[in-house]
Amino acid sequence: MFCHLRPVRRLCLEKIFSPWFVYSRALSAAEAVNALRPFYFAVHPDFFGQHPREREVNENSLKRLSVYLENLQKPGLKSLKPTQLTFYVRGTDQNSSDGHEPFGTSGFRAVKFTLHTRDLLSTVLYILNSCSLSIEHIQSLNTNVHSQPLKEAKRMSDRPIKWDKSYYSFTGFKDPDEDFDQVSRMERTLTSWLDNNGKSAVKKLKNSLPLRKELDRLKDELSHQLQLSDIRWQRSWGIAHRCSQLHSLGRLAQQNLETLKKAKGCTVLFTDRSGVSAVGHVMLGTMDVHHHWVKLFERLPSYFDLQRRLMLLEDQISYLLGGIQVVYIDELQPVLTLEEYYSLLDVFHNRILKNRIPFHPQSLRGLQMILNSDRYAPSLHELGHFNVPILCDLANLQWFILTKAQQARENMKRKEELKVIENELIQASTKKFSLEKLYKEPSISSIQMVDCCKRLLEQSLPYLHGMHLCVSHFYSVMQDGDLCIPWNWKNGEAIK
16 A cells, blocks of 8 residues: 555554555545544644744645645546645644654644655555554544554554643633544534533623624724725634734824825735735735834835736736636635745746647637646646646646636536525525524535535524524634534534
C-alpha cells in the first residue's frame, strides 16, 4: 500500500501500522471524512479565534488538503504531486517526543508533513499519525481489518484532547473536553443535542439582542457616512468584537473623514491583515494599529488603478483562451491580496502569450476558470469551473478544456438549478421553524445544504423557534447564541 513512499518512510509506517498492510481495504470517501473527524476537530479554524495567523494557516491548508483528497478519488489517477501542509494542532495529552515542535503556552503546536500517497486509507493514517491522533476508530470503519488491537501504533493514545479553559471562556463554546468525548463516541443526535443545548443557546441569544441591534445601527450609519457597498467580516467573531471594530472605524471616520471616503462604493472587510483583496474589498486587519488603516485608505487610488489593470489582464487571458471567463472564488481559493492575484495572472498571461493555444474565438464563452499555483494538472470542479495551474502544460490544458467543455456547461447548469433549490429550501426551513436566521459556513456546498434542509423539514424541532441556525461541520453553541449543526446530522447516530 505504501510502496510509493521513500524506503525509510515506508519502513517507519510499516512498523507503526503493521496490522493494516495485509488486512485493510480501501476507504470510501465518506469513511475517509469520518476517519479524519478527530483531525478536523483538532485543527478547525473556528477554535483559533485569538490567533489569526494560525487560523489562516489552517484554513488555507484545509483547502489544499480538500483538493488533494478530491484528486485521490478521481478514476484513472496514477500519481499526485507531493503536497506539503502545515497545521496548528491544539494541545493534547499525547505529547510525543518524536521530533514535533513542543506545545507552547498557547496550547497548540505546528505540525508539518508532506502527502505523497495513492489512496485514501494511507492518506488518512498518515495524517492522523503526523498529528499524533489515535487511529483505533478506523478499525470500526474497515470491517476487513485484523481484529488485533492497534497497540503497535506508537505515538498514539486514546486519551482526549486537553483544552485551554481561558480559550473556552473567551469563545463561549461548550466545554471542549466534553465535546471531544461526545464526538469520539459518536452518540450525539440532532434532537438530543438540541435538548441538551437549546436552553443555553436561547439564554445567550437573548443576552446578545441589544448588541445585535447596536451592530446593525453602527453598520448602517458607517455604510451611509462612507457610502460603502457593504461591511463584512471574514471570521466568526462575536457580536461584541464586531461592534468594537465598527466603533474603531467610526472614530477614525470622525478624524479622517475625507480620507476614508476614498473607499466610496467599496466593501470593507474586517480580517487578519490590511490591504485590498483579490476581488477589490478593502481589508482592515483587526490586529493593525489605526495608523495603518489610514495609510491604506490614502493608497486606495493606486489600488483602484491596479484593479483596472488586473481586470484588463483577465480580459486578455479570456481572449487568448477562446472567451473563457477568469474568475476568483473566495470560498474555494486561498485568501490573496490584489497584488498577489495580479502576479498570478501576469505569470500565466506571459506563458500563454509566448505559447499561443489555438482556441476558436469565443468558442468557450460562458465557461469559467480559476487560476492557482498549488496544483500541477488542470481539473474540472463539480460546480463547473476549470481549475487551471499557472505552470501547467499548455498543450495538455488545451486538450483538457476541449474534452471537458460540454461537461463543464452541464455542471454549471446544475449549479444554477441547485442554487434555486437551495434558496427555496432555506426559505421553507426558515418559515417552518420560525428561525430568525438560517445560514451556512462558506465551506458548506449547495449539495450539502440542500441535503441538510430536506432532512430538517421532515423533523419537529421546537427549540429552533426564533434562533439563528448555522449549518456547519460540527455542533456548537456560539458565544452569542447561534446554533451550529453539522450538515450531515442524523436523527440516529451522527455521521462522523
